[in-house]
Amino acid sequence: MANEKKIDCVILGLLSHEALTGYEIKKRMDTALSYFWGASYGSIYPALSDLVARGLATKKEYSENNRKKLIYTITDDGRDYLKNWLALPVEKDELRYETLLKLFFGNEKGPAQAMTHIEAFEKKIENRLPYLLYAENILTEHLEADPTHKYYLLTVRFGIKTYRTYLEWCGEAKALLKKNQGNAD
């Protein structure tokens, strides 16, 4: 029962909330989960077929205005599989920030180049923060409507707190680079 593929678990998790198409699963990944998890179509569609083959989900073809859709529903076995995975200890929390990587090797190109990367990072975070704040408002208002909202809210608050810290760090990092730009080297 070991070696649970993460893609299977995320999909089953999303299907535990509601029946979805592969396309809708991808949309959830790119919105609600985007700042702590990601997945591509190249993993989603094969995983869905596999989940059906293993009896963890079922597939139904729907037609909406002549438009065919493959809607996937979690089975009882699928829910058991999900619950089993949820109870296992976390294997890996991983951050992979190219910005920090380029900054780490910043001496090769100097402070001006490093500054550019920090400013780009700052802008990206500033642009994303409003979406998280908006999500926090909506979720806080309708907290009682759905028991899953409480857990969603916890992850949103994580995003808000870390993003604000990132912005603080950007300010400090820029100050340090400016301070050392005049003297030394």
Add this chain to the structure above:
Amino acid sequence: MANEKKIDCVILGLLSHEALTGYEIKKRMDTALSYFWGASYGSIYPALSDLVARGLATKKEYSENNRKKLIYTITDDGRDYLKNWLALPVEKDELRYETLLKLFFGNEKGPAQAMTHIEAFEKKIENRLPYLLYAENILTEHLEADPTHKYYLLTVRFGIKTYRTYLEWCGEAKALLKKNQGNAD
């Protein structure tokens, strides 16, 4: 000149500081870079051979007490390649936190299970933070000794700030779960 493989860039970055063996490169990944980047032997060794084949690094066999080592040195072309990559805009900053993923689907197993994951996360961060604080002290003391230290310090400060925010969030998240544990559901 597009499509720079990240593994090539990290290795060249580390080699820009000093000549290293594949084993030493892996050690750097697991210490100095570990909280914002990672790589496995399965990518490091093939990448090193490839860098030599492309003239971006050179390989020399050393013998220390009958013990053979393959030491890699960056070439001028390698340094140019690194500089070119450093000037390109960042493509992706990615967080992949299984803890948040399990928390997001926390309703399936309930608040007690979610609490367990948060506490495990908290402990992991608490254990790692001292290493970052130690690194900050050393780097601050010897800031003038090496121009690369300044950039290293910036990434360490990022780690310290975000880790402290994580711990704050853990406290708030646990409080929210406890508060809602009595009523509702």
Add this chain to the structure above:
DNA sequence: CTCCTTATATATCAGTCTGATATATATAAT
């Protein structure tokens, strides 16, 4: 009322990377 763009929807694949495994020697501890 046609053209263009964007959204919906599924699918595949080359290239990349991880995690595991294998092999071998050196050093330190018990």
Add this chain to the structure above:
DNA sequence: ATTATATATATCAGACTGATATATAAGGAG
């Protein structure tokens, strides 16, 4: 002596990304 840990290199199955392909629907511009 033996066991464990550190040094050191290498390979590979399996997993995942990013790109690409295909096709329909809907909305807006001219």
